[in-house]
Structures are given as structure tokens and as C-alpha cells.
Amino acid sequence: MNYSRQRETVYNVLRSTKEHPSADWIYGECKKIMPSIGLATVYRNLEQLVLQGKAIKVPVGQDKYRYDADISLHCHGACTVCGKVWDEEISATLNDALNAECEKNHSDGFSLTFFRVCEDCMAKQEQ
DSSP: OHHHHHHHHHHHHHHTOSSOOOHHHHHHHHHHHOTTOOHHHHHHHHHHHHHTTSOEEEEEETTEEEEESOOSSOEEEEETTTOOEEEEOOOHHHHHHHHHHHHHTTOSOOOOEEEEOOHHHHHHHHO
């Protein structure tokens, strides 16, 4: 039963934050709770959580991902400088259009990420 306990730990760490953490960050937090957990175990369990529909994997660049325990249909923003990810507010018109496309295509959902420079990186560039 150790395997399911590891997955539960990974899931609880992911659910504990509103941020969109990397697997490395999740691993660091899991190590505090379960010192024997390995990085490969964290990656494997994150993939299982995504497959089970308990988490979202947000691409932020070539072979780079962040994770989100909020599985509701929503969009993300990702910084092209630092890789930070956040929930992106979209207009009701775009939201309705995306949901209509999902219904028309018999899709379970969508993934939409807006790539731009985040406010923190913009402020640093202006200094």
C-alpha cells in the first residue's frame, strides 16, 4: 500500500497550493513529509493523477510543465521569462465559445494557455 500512500502525498501537496508548481517543487515538499520518496516516483504519480483526471498538466515550454489540482475548465497564463503559471481570466464570450466548441466536438474539455511576460518580470525589466 506504500504506492497509494505516495500518490496521496503527491496529491495532497499539489492541492495545498494555489500556485502551479513544477514537479521539482512538489518533490521538495513531498520529501518533507516522506523523506524516502524519489523524484521518479513523484513524476510517475503526477502522470497518474493527470490520467485519473485529478490534476492538469500545463505545458510552459519545451518539455517543461507545471501542475494544477484545479480541474475545472479554465485557462492559464504562462510567463515566457520565468515560467510562472497562473489562472487566466477570460471573457464570457471566449468562455462560451470554447464550451460550445467542446460540446460540438464531443470533447470533455479544453486546454488554453496564454504566453506572455508576467507582471513581476515586466517590473524587473522596467527597473
